[in-house]
Amino acid sequence: SPIPDYLARLMREIGSDNPGATASYIPELKNADPNRLAIAVSTIDGYVYTAGDADIEFSIQSISKAFVYALVLEEHGIDYVRERIGVEPSGEAFNELSLEEGTGRPLNPMINAGAIAAYTLVGEPQISESERFEKVRKGLSAFAGRELAFDESVFLSEIKTAYRNIAIANMLRNYNTISQNPEDVIVSYTRQCAISVTTRDLALMSATLANGGVQPVTGEQVVSRQVVRQVMSVMLTCGMYDEAGEWLATIGFPSKSGVAGGIIGALPGQVGIATWSPRLDSHGNSERGVRMCKRLSDDMGLHIMDAP
Ligand code: GLN
Numbered sequence: 001s002p003i004p005d006y007l008a009r010l011m012r013e014i015g016s017d018n019p020g021a022t023a024s025y026i027p028e029l030k031n032a033d034p035n036r037l038a039i040a041v042s043t044i045d046g047y048v049y050t051a052g053d054a055d056i057e058f059s060i061q062s063i064s065k066a067f068v069y070a071l072v073l074e075e076h077g078i079d080y081v082r083e084r085i086g087v088e089p090s091g092e093a094f095n096e097l098s099l100e101e102g103t104g105r106p107l108n109p110m111i112n113a114g115a116i117a118a119y120t121l122v123g124e125p126q127i128s129e130s131e132r133f134e135k136v137r138k139g140l141s142a143f144a145g146r147e148l149a150f151d152e153s154v155f156l157s158e159i160k161t162a163y164r165n166i167a168i169a170n171m172l173r174n175y176n177t178i179s180q181n182p183e184d185v186i187v188s189y190t191r192q193c194a195i196s197v198t199t200r201d202l203a204l205m206s207a208t209l210a211n212g213g214v215q216p217v218t219g220e221q222v223v224s225r226q227v228v229r230q231v232m233s234v235m236l237t238c239g240m241y242d243e244a245g246e247w248l249a250t251i252g253f254p255s256k257s258g259v260a261g262g263i264i265g266a267l268p269g270q271v272g273i274a275t276w277s278p279r280l281d282s283h284g285n286s287e288r289g290v291r292m293c294k295r296l297s298d299d300m301g302l303h304i305m306d307a308p
Contacts, residue, residue, distance in 0.1 A: 003041070003049045004049055004050075004051060006299075007039050007041070007049060007050070007051035008051045008052075010039065010051075010292060010295050010296070010299075011037055011038075011039060011051050011052050011292070013295075014288055014291050014292050014295060015037050015052075015277075015288065017288075018034060018035070018277070018279060018287070018288060019287055020279035020280050020281050020286075020287035020288075021279055021280060022034060022261070022278045022279055022280065023259040023260070023280060023284070025161065026154070026157055026158045026259070027157045028151075028153055028154045028157035028158070029059070029154070029259060029260055029278070032058070032260070032261070032278040033278070034277075034278050034279050036052075036053045036056060036058075036261070036276060036277065036278055037052045037276070037277050037288060038050065038051070038052040038053040038054040038056070038198075038199035038274075038275065038277075039051050039052060039054070039199065039273075039274070039275050039276075039292055039296075040054045040199045040200045040202065040203035040273070040274045040275075041203060041271050041272070041273050041274075041296075042203035042204050042206070042207035042216065042271060042272040042273075042274075043207065043216070043270075043271055044207055044210050044211040044216055044269065044270065044271065044272075045216055046204070046207070046216030046217040048200055048203055048204065050199065050200055052199075052276075053199070053276065054198060054199040054200045054276075055198050055199075055200055056198060056199075056276075057151070057196040057197065057198050058196065058197070058198075058260045058261065058262065058276060058278075059151055059154045059193060059194045059195065059196060059197075059258070059260045060140070060193065060194075060195045060196070060197045060202075060258055060260070060262065061193045061258030061259045061260045062094060062110070062112075062115070062193065062256065062257060062258040062259060063197075063202065063205075063256050063257065063258040063262050063263075063264055064115075064136075064140060064192050064195060064258075065109060065110050065114075065115040065118070065256065066109075066110065066209075066231055066234075066235055066239065066256040066264070067139065067140050067143050067205065068109075068115065068118050068119055068122065068139070068140075068192065069081075069085075069109040069110075069114075069115075069118050069231055069234065070143075070209075070213075070222075070223045070227055070228070070231045071122060071135075071136070071139040071223070072118050072121040072122055073223070073227040073230055073231065074222075074223040074224060074227050075121070075122070075123075076121060078226065078227070078230055081118070081121065083105075084105060084117060084121065084177060085105065085108065085109045085114045085117050085118055086100060086105050086106060086107045086108055086114070087109075087230075087233070087234050087237075087238075088107045088108060088237075088238075089107070089108060089237045089238045089244055089245075090107040090108060090111055090238070090241075090242075091242055091244075092111070092241070092242055093241060093242060093283070093284065094110075094111050094112055094241045094259075094284055095111075095112050095165070095168070096111065096112075096113075097113055097168055097171055098111055098113055098114075099113060099171065099172075099175065099177075103175070104171075104172070104174070104175025104176070104177050105175075105177060106172070106177065108234055108237075108238040109234060109238075110234060110235070110238040110239050110241070110256065111238070111241065112165060112168055113171075113172065115189070116165065116168060116169055116172060116178070116185060116186070116189050117172055117177050117178055119132070119136065119185065119188065119189045119192060120132075120178045120179070120180055120185055122135050122136055122139070123135050125179050125180065129180070129184045129185065129187060129188040130188070132188055133188040133191050133192060136188075136192050136195075137150065137192075137195060139222075140195055140205070142215065142218075142220060142222045143204075143205040143208045143215065143222055144197065144201040144204055144205050145204055145208075145215045145216075145217045145218045145220075146201070148195050148196060148197060148201070149195070149196050150191055150194050150195045150196060151194045151195075151196045152194075154194040154260075155190055155191050155193075155194040158190050158193065158194065159186070159187060162186055162190055165186050165189065165190070166182060166183055166186045169182035169183070169185050169186050169189075170182045193258075197262070199262070199274045199275065199276045200274075201274075202262055202264050202272075202274035202276075203264075203272045203273060203274040204216065204217065204272060205264065205274075206264040206265060206266040206272030206273060206274060207266070207271065207272030208222055208272070209228050209231060209232060209254075209266040209272065210266040210267055210268055210269065210270055210271055210272045211269075211272075212225045212228055212268075212269075213225055213227060213228045232254040232266060232268065233254075235254035235255055235256050235266070236248060236254040236255075239254060239255045239256040239257065240255060240256075240257055240283065240285055241257075241283050241284060241285070242283050243281070243283040243285055243290075247285075247290070250294060250297075251265075251290075251293050251294050251297045251302075251303065252302070252303030252304050252305055252306070253265045253266065253267050253273075253297065253302050253303065253304055254266050254268075254304075255293070257284070257285040257286060257289070259280065259284055260276075260278065261276050261277050261278035261279065261280065261286040262274065262275070262276050262286065262289070263275045263276075263285065263286050263289040263290070263293060265293055265296075265302075267302055267304070268304075270302075273293065273296060275288075275289040275292045275293060276289065277289050
């Protein structure tokens, strides 16, 4: 049928050129097979078209930030969260501190500082970090429509040298942006990043956003439509870090990337898109993933600024 054929052809055409490098600061990711390549497109009624390694698991990494932000918006309301985490693009790398002058409020939830703060808002402040992580894992599973596990080896590999994220958490604690023990928070935040997903899962998770918060297969309203609007807006302006402007101008749909090579894109009312290729460009976004999304956007007319 035409869609799978199209996706397979797109993969062949983009796939032969594989520049960039796997993330070097996490040994498990550095050693990932750089030839992995997958694409999945999910309609909002839950039909998933795939090509390549779409059922192989890898760690969700920063793509989790969009969904955890959604979970805390749903739990506490948009105003409560906005007082603690901003919605302004930082224009800086994902692991920059990027706090608002004076207040200590992270600029947005798609960079590490804002994502760490968002993680601490899941559940009551006093619950244990392992309970909080469990809530995160359950929440992400609801978006995927299946129980997601986490990859201990990716976690152990990252936590050993997570000094920079621990430093960010300490700065957040210094400004009273978070109230928990910084090192405990980073242990669980790092577990959150090590949750395993397939490209198919990611397409369904973004299709849940595209579908106004209703998981297309289970029918569960995971988050409200207002929450989805907030999350997709921030994905659009901040989801690709310091490549966000270029992405918006050339590809033009809300997206989020992770350092294991995943990218999601969500077209409101239409489709959820996911790509996977482990080698990254200089901004930490998947090199072939960005090019596959560009081709999809051009071929299928997915730029949200295009007049119909
Ligand atoms: N776990 C990674 C980190 O916090 C996630 C970064 C990413 O995917 N861009 O450094």
